[in-house]
Amino acid sequence: MLNRSAFFLLASFCIVVAFSFECHAASLPNEETAVCLGCHDNREMSLTFKNGEKLPLYVDSNTLLGSAHKNLGCSGCHGFSATDHPKRQFKNRRSFTISISESCRQCHSFKKGIHYRMVNMLTQVVCADCHGSHSIKPVKESGDSCFGCHKYGISVTFKNGSRQSLEVTEEALKNSVHNKLRCADCHFGFSSKEHPERNFQDKRNFTIITSETCRRCHFDKYTKTLEGIHFNMLLKGHLEAPVCVDCHGSHTIGSGTKEKIRSAQRCQTCHQDIYSIYSMSVHGKSLLSTHNQDVPVCSDCHRAHDISDPRMADFRNNIPQMCSNCHANEELMRRYGLSTAVLQSYLEDFHGVTVSYYKKQKNAVRHIAVCTDCHGIHDITRTKGPDASIVKANLIRRCRKCHAGASESFPDSWISHYEPNFKRAPLVYVINLIYMIFIPFMIVGLVLQIILHIWRYAVNR
Amino acid sequence: MTETGKGDGEYIRRFHPLRIIEHQANAIAFIVLVVTGLSQKFHDSSWSDWAIMNLGGIDNTRLIHRYTGLLLGYLTFQHILIASYGVIAKKWMPFMVINIKDFTDAIDNLKYYFGITDSPARCDRYDYKQKFEYWGVIIGGILMALTGLTLWFPTKVFHLIPFLPGQIIPAAKALHTNEALLAFLVIVIWHVYNSVFSPDVFPLDTAIFTGKISKERMIHEHPIEYERLTGVKLEDHSEKDVAETEEEPDIKSAS
Structure with missing residues (x-):
């Protein structure tokens, strides 16, 4: 019995394995790819750059099959073939990536839009950084690829010439309370496809306008700020008046209420004088020395949004x-x-x-x-x-x-x-005491007389 | 107190028109002070809010209270001057002076109320109840004026009497506010009863408005004065009263 079932199991396993190999081989898009994979299917194979960095030359056939470029042969991008396989030397892995990304331009010519700016102005970013190489997917399927570019030190230049880094680290976002949100939830209208070019006067201008996005979710807070002194100063042209992100941070945004010291320190950014006075007060000392969460900080008295x-x-x-x-x-x-x-x-x-x-x-x-x-x-x-x-x-x-x-x-x-008590304010205490006894005594006496009078009158009738 | 009219048919003149004006002025000032003052004392209650807001706010209320206080203070001061002048220079009879008879009258009346004696105390122009109210108004008026001025000008007090302790201000407030409550309660309970709801005068004792009192009430309430004014002895009346009151307990005991 046992031998028989074991035999069947083994047999069916062999069939499945054989069949899958058959399928695999059959589904490779073209002859050329199959030839390349003949060698590049080897996990051990690698290329060593001048600086000693190693690049594995293994290409996973499944990754290749899932890519948008599966019908291009390897030579479509690499220019290599089984017969023409020049030996090339690169300084390091990065220069290899940059060099190979040049081949994208053979098909994708970027004349305008975000790609044009990226590729022409920011030489440190190349196509493969965002889109991947062998795994390249159609844009529709590529998901949120903002990090693809924004994890690099890209920056924007404002009209007044100042520059602002556009780098966002995944680490910062992970620790923020907004870590479940997508970039486009705040940066409304932006995606890898739609990336409108905007022109701000300067960094402050950019911050103020970007802050407007918060009200899309936090409308209650936004309406409160409309009554606040900071918004009013902003209206009067004092652009240094804080907007949402000045206090809450942008990508690193944390909870607004939990940490009292941090809350006070936010105000300190602009109100340094008052903060140092506060830090010497009975409340401030207690907060700063013992992290006492009972004491009031700025926002407890002045409120946070409708200041x-x-x-x-x-x-x-x-x-x-x-x-x-x-x-x-x-x-x-x-x-x-x-x-x-x-x-x-x-x-x-x-x-x-x-x-x-x-x-x-x-x-x-x-x-x-x-x-x-x-x-x-x-x-x-x-x-x-x-x-x-x-x-x-x-x-x-x-x-x-x-x-x-x-x-x-x-x-x-x-x-x-x-x-008032006998020790602290004897005069007040005694006066109050006398009247406390005298008033009821008097009133009860008078009322009793009235009742007696009425009673006597009734009896007389 | 100053004028005693002659018997005029059924009515006898009891008050000089000036005394009537004086009473009315006092009454108006008192009512205004009560409204503006008690609404400050009981500032938490909703009717106080209503009163103060309708008077134009707390500052207005205090302004009205202070100037009305001045009026009442003036009336009290003037009354003391006139009364003193009248008694000393014009030989008015000092009817309002409290004497031993007032205390015995009060005890006699209590005895009468309890049915121990058969007739009430026989009173002169002012009975002990009226004297009690009168002196309450005079002494209270002086007290309220002094403490009121202290509260109105709290810093001046220390200039006037430099050795005063700071405590004098809250003490003045305690005195002012307590005395006010006492005065208010006495007037509302005692005065209003005696001049409106008492069966003797109901629905209203008009003497202070018309200046006249009926002969009947005069004989009943101020027999001594009546005798002095008319020269008629009222023994018959009191006997008749005795006879009447004697019948009543019988009926009561029968029932």
């Missing part, structure tokens, strides 16, 4: 809410032993009430003291410990801005963010 002008009243009147995003958060503040009563105690005070109404009225003209006036803006300091004196010194200066002639004891009229 408003911090000199406007709207921004100013929103500061208490801004700070309270963290400072009224019980869980967060407990970690640092800070009180969350700061917001409420401010809002209950004169200034807080005024600011709240200015927000609603939208016609505020006066600058009412908000958190940053006493605590600092980018240079926010601790209110306890050695920095407390700085806060105190800021206070009297800030008071005098509105309350001209305020005396030295005037800032004490702000009993900090504490609930």
Whole structure:
């Protein structure tokens, strides 16, 4: 039994192998190719260049069969045949590739378009770099071949003469959040076939216009930027105002929110002065020294896309809410032993009430003291410990801005963010306490008298 | 307090027209202060928002509050001057001065309410309830004016009295805001009850509008003054009251 089945297996295997060889030989396109492959089917065979580089001379028949050029004989490109097989010497592998690419021009004459520019202007790129050699495919089937050219140090020259590298490394793209996208998703209208020639004034012009492509997916962010100060500056002709890629990067684009330090450093690119002040503040120090992710960075207060002008009243009147995003958060503040009563105690005070109404009225003209006036803006300091004196010194200066002639004891009229208690503000505490007892006592007494009066009246009737 | 009219048929003159004007001015100022002030005190509530936004914003509201405060302060000041002048120079009778009888009257009235005695306290021109309100308005008015000015001119206070601690400003605010609430509640509960909803005067005690009071109410509420004005002794009336009140508990106990 076993012998019989083994025999059948062996026999069928032999038939399949024989048949496949038969097919193989029969499908080779022409005699010449078959002759060449007679030798070049050898995996061991190679050519050594002058510089010692080796080029395998093996040609895989299947690759050849899949190529667009399968019907050309080897001599169609190589000029070699079995009878005419000159020995040639090349400096290195690259010069061999460049030399052999010349033969493409026998059939493909590039008179215009991207190929013309590539081949005539950028001598370091040759046809085979993009299209391959023996594996050459019809353009339709060749997939995304942008890297074919853009992995080389090709560059573009702008109208003003400056140059910009067009090199894109696969490595950079792999690490970006857009690694699933195709080049043409962002570079709309570009492909190996369609490669319109565009002319930009300069690099900045190119960056700004290219950035417009982001809105095709991120329309929500784009509309936000329209309200932002950076876009407005751009409109006014300040071309240095940042566009999407200036902050997010282009091919290396990463997630916008994950790393707070990186986020702050993006702003630092232009706002160096403020960044260095911030880095000395209680928030900045904590971020930079301990990578604390709880602290606010630029975008937490100024927002990322719809950045408003911090000199406007709207921004100013929103500061208490801004700070309270963290400072009224019980869980967060407990970690640092800070009180969350700061917001409420401010809002209950004169200034807080005024600011709240200015927000609603939208016609505020006066600058009412908000958190940053006493605590600092980018240079926010601790209110306890050695920095407390700085806060105190800021206070009297800030008071005098509105309350001209305020005396030295005037800032004490702000009993900090504490609930009045017997130690800190005995007078306020006692007054509140007396009325807390007296008002209910009085009201209950009066109401009782009224009820008694009505009752007596009813009884008398 | 200053003028006591003569018996005029069914009605007796109780208030001089100037006192009526004074009361009305006080009432208007008080209402404006309550609206503009309490809406600041309870700034979180929606009706405060409504009031403040309709008054043209927080700055306008404060402006109205402060100048109305000045008016009320002025009225209080003027009243004290006139009353002092009247009592000292014109020998007006100091009806508003609190005396021991006011306390005994209050206790007597309570006894009456509880059914321990059979008749209410017999009062003069102003009963203890009215004196309580009057002195509340005078003392409260002075307090509110002083604390209000402190809050209006917070830096000037320290120039005026340099040794004051900074705490005086929040203390003034605490006093102002608490006293305001107390005054508001007393007026809304006590004054409005006594002059509108009390069964004695319902639907409205018109004395402060017409300046006149009916003889009947005068005899009932201010018997001592009535006796002094007319020279008539009211013993019969009180006896009659006693007789009436005696019947009632019987009915009550029967039921």
